[in-house]
Amino acid sequence: MKAVLDVGQFVSAVINPRGHPAQIIQAWHKGDFELVTSFPILEDLRRVLFYPHISKRHRLSEGEIHVFVDSMALAATVTAGDLEVDAVDDDPSDNKILFCAAEGEVDYIVASDEHLTKLGTFSGISIVPPRRFLEILGERSKGKTGRG
Numbered sequence: 345m346k347a348v349l350d351v352g353q354f355v356s357a358v359i360n361p362r363g364h365p366a367q368i369i370q371a372w373h374k375g376d377f378e379l380v381t382s383f384p385i386l387e388d389l390r391r392v393l394f395y396p397h398i399s400k401r402h403r404l405s406e407g408e409i410h411v412f413v414d415s416m417a418l419a420a421t422v423t424a425g426d427l428e429v430d431a432v433d434d435d436p437s438d439n440k441i442l443f444c445a446a447e448g449e450v451d452y453i454v455a456s457d458e459h460l461t462k463l464g465t466f467s468g469i470s471i472v473p474p475r476r477f478l479e480i481l482g483e484r485s486k487g488k489t490g491r492g
Contacts, residue, residue, distance in 0.1 A: 345484065346378040346421070348445045350438070350455040351389050353474060358393065358402045358412065364474035368454060368481075372420075376481050379420040380448035384440040386413050386422075423447040442466050452477060 349368065356365035372379045390413045392398060394406075404412065423444050438459045445453045446467050453471040455461055460471050472480070 345452070346380050346448060346450040347452040347454055347477065348380050348385075348441055348448060348450050350441050350453070350457050350460060351385060351392055352456050353454055354389050354416070355392055355398060355402075356456075356474075358404065359398075364478055365454075367478055368474055371478070371481050376485065379416075380423060380444060380450050381416060381420045382423045382425050382440060382444040382447075383417070384425060385444055386417055388437070388440070389413055389416070421448060445469050452480070 349365070353365040353368065356363055357369045360366060371377060390409065393402065393404065393409045393413070424447065425444075438457060441453060441455065441457075441460060444450075446469070450469055453460065453466065453469055454474055454477045455471055456473060461473060463471055465471060
């Protein structure tokens with residue numbers, strides 16, 4: 345199973361290591377799903393992590409921010425960025441999430457961003473909040489073990 349996370353999921357995971365987004369990152373590290381991202385998403389993440397009001401909350405150094413984002417680029421599947429879509433009129437910057445998802449042929453987009461969640465689906469890809477994605481991972485895990 346493959347998923348794209350919106351930038352807010354990464355930011356939330358850094359700020360709150362016990363929250364749902366952090367649990368999703370941990371599930372990815374365990375190999376429960378394949379994380380797909382793109383360089384535009386990663387550069388947006390890098391930019392957001394440097395916002396003063398965000399950096400006050402995560403307290404990462406400049407070097408730690410670069411290591412975090414660069415490690416995502418190395419460990420995740422990064423799409424080529426050749427596809428473009430224009431589906432989010434209210435916030436065109438969210439389109440990068442959608443074209444990454446379409447290009448990476450993912451199963452889910454995990455988002456808290458209202459511009460994305462109100463779409464519900466995009467090109468047959470379900471857009472789900474982090475809690476629901478964790479439920480899906482749990483259901484999948486039960487199915488693999490044969491317990492239920």
